[in-house]
Amino acid sequence: xxxxxKHITIVGAGLAGGLLAxxxxxxGWSVDVFERRGDPRKHGYAGGRSINLALAERGxxxxxxxxxDGEVLKRAVMMRGRMVxxxxxxxxxxxxxxxxxEVIWSIDRGELNISLLDAAESxxxxxxxxxxxxxxxxxxxxxxxxxxxxxxxxPFNTLIGADGAGSTLRGLMAxxxxxxxxxxxxxxxxxxxEIPPANDGGFRIEANALHIWPRxxxxxxxxxxxxxxxxxxxxxxxxxxxxxxxxxxxxxxxxAFFERDFPDTLPLIPELREDFEANPTSMLGTLYLDxxxxxxxxxxIGDAAHAMVPFHGxxxxxxxxxxxxxxxxxxxxDDLTAAFTAFETLRKPDAEAIQQMAxxxxxxxxxxxxxxxxxLQRELELALQARHPERFIPHYTMVTFMRIRYSLALxxxxxxxxxxxxxxRGLDSLNGVDWDAADAAVMEQLQPL
Ligand SMILES: Cc1cc2nc3c(=O)[nH]c(=O)nc-3n(C[C@H](O)[C@H](O)[C@H](O)COP(=O)(O)OP(=O)(O)OC[C@H]3O[C@@H](n4cnc5c(N)ncnc54)[C@H](O)[C@@H]3O)c2cc1C
Numbered sequence: 001x002x003x004x005x006k007h008i009t010i011v012g013a014g015l016a017g018g019l020l021a022x023x024x025x026x027x028g029w030s031v032d033v034f035e036r037r038g039d040p041r042k043h044g045y046a047g048g049r050s051i052n053l054a055l056a057e058r059g060x061x062x063x064x065x066x067x068x069d070g071e072v073l074k075r076a077v078m079m080r081g082r083m084v085x086x087x088x089x090x091x092x093x094x095x096x097x098x099x100x101x102e103v104i105w106s107i108d109r110g111e112l113n114i115s116l117l118d119a120a121e122s123x124x125x126x127x128x129x130x131x132x133x134x135x136x137x138x139x140x141x142x143x144x145x146x147x148x149x150x151x152x153x154x155p156f157n158t159l160i161g162a163d164g165a166g167s168t169l170r171g172l173m174a175x176x177x178x179x180x181x182x183x184x185x186x187x188x189x190x191x192x193x194e195i196p197p198a199n200d201g202g203f204r205i206e207a208n209a210l211h212i213w214p215r216x217x218x219x220x221x222x223x224x225x226x227x228x229x230x231x232x233x234x235x236x237x238x239x240x241x242x243x244x245x246x247x248x249x250x251x252x253x254x255x256a257f258f259e260r261d262f263p264d265t266l267p268l269i270p271e272l273r274e275d276f277e278a279n280p281t282s283m284l285g286t287l288y289l290d291x292x293x294x295x296x297x298x299x300x301i302g303d304a305a306h307a308m309v310p311f312h313g314x315x316x317x318x319x320x321x322x323x324x325x326x327x328x329x330x331x332x333x334d335d336l337t338a339a340f341t342a343f344e345t346l347r348k349p350d351a352e353a354i355q356q357m358a359x360x361x362x363x364x365x366x367x368x369x370x371x372x373x374x375x376l377q378r379e380l381e382l383a384l385q386a387r388h389p390e391r392f393i394p395h396y397t398m399v400t401f402m403r404i405r406y407s408l409a410l411x412x413x414x415x416x417x418x419x420x421x422x423x424x425r426g427l428d429s430l431n432g433v434d435w436d437a438a439d440a441a442v443m444e445q446l447q448p449l
Pocket of ligand 1: 034133313315
């Protein structure tokens, strides 16, 4: 019977749903997962919010807990840093970390999702495809899913909403609990394009990097895929003066725009005109809620609770961290309300911190990565890290290669930014840095981690 106390019903077999199902089934929970789409292993992957994603230490750690890291990494492409393509001049690689132990991985969303579904099923989770959550009777604890032209009522003990940014469960909880939902839409959107493999089957540009073409208010990025192609994403304003999606509408408009602003990509994107017209322009936003759960009956995780803009490459990583944290809370508390409350108390400040850092990183990526002052501060960051390895840890490292709480990473990053700004003010090289003052600021303001 579905309503025993160690039974959990997950809505959404996307990234968080698949991982959470695995972690809980491993711990002896009886798990049912309902997904509105068909089984991607039978019908092919129906597409998600992006074709590929950057996996970093937080997500990798969660995959290790589920025993799914090996399968996922087999098909991942290592990215050592950002390859910055200025409008004029030669591309240059800015490493993310100190060496190849500090890298991120480009992974295909569909392949990752399939690995997670396989893992969940192999641990005994029951997956139900073509079942879209439609309505919930929270008093009788019956969730009704639609599919195959019929209603499928499902008695539940508790519901976990891993049904993404447009969560249906969230909408159904709203009349019963003060979620106070606010979505802040970015006035910029995105469109995906493709750099196919070269004629000899290899990569057309450096494989082991995340490529960025920063252009001030807009940018292109490209992430490698193991099929030797790259998924290119153009980010720019929806409306307003040229260039914007409102002013660049047709394939010919796109061709002229790329000739002007991204000329080195033109020989790489042979289907630019066709892809620009055929592929959707998608929205980006940040979702804030006051509360993520309805007593012991329902809880939201991942994008359903805290969708964010993708500029730190952390939405999935954060959703995976949620899954590990929730599994831990369920280990620690017999009472579901207590587990959900503890989960929300722990994770909400962290989700809000990475949401803020993700918004800030858009400006860094599109506008600062080829700026001399920014590069000087990155140089100083590394120098201070070498002088104070326990205390001064670069912002990107804390977010990407460590698992310290996002809220702590944000707090320390803000302190560090001031130290960097103060120490480099008016300078164009590290020669003039007042090292005594910089060292003193580090010692005084940053406790060892
Ligand atoms: C352009 C872009 C690039 C990104 N790049 C990165 C990156 O590099 N690194 C990173 O960490 N994150 C990245 N993200 C964020 C990442 O995509 C999300 O944070 C992640 O997908 C969240 O996982 P989730 O399981 O919460 O939601 P989703 O992956 O959206 O999964 C939700 C699932 O629920 C199902 N569902 C929805 N409604 C129902 C219903 N009513 N009934 C049943 N099932 C339902 C959906 O079909 C889907 O399978 C990016 C996002 C975007 C938009």
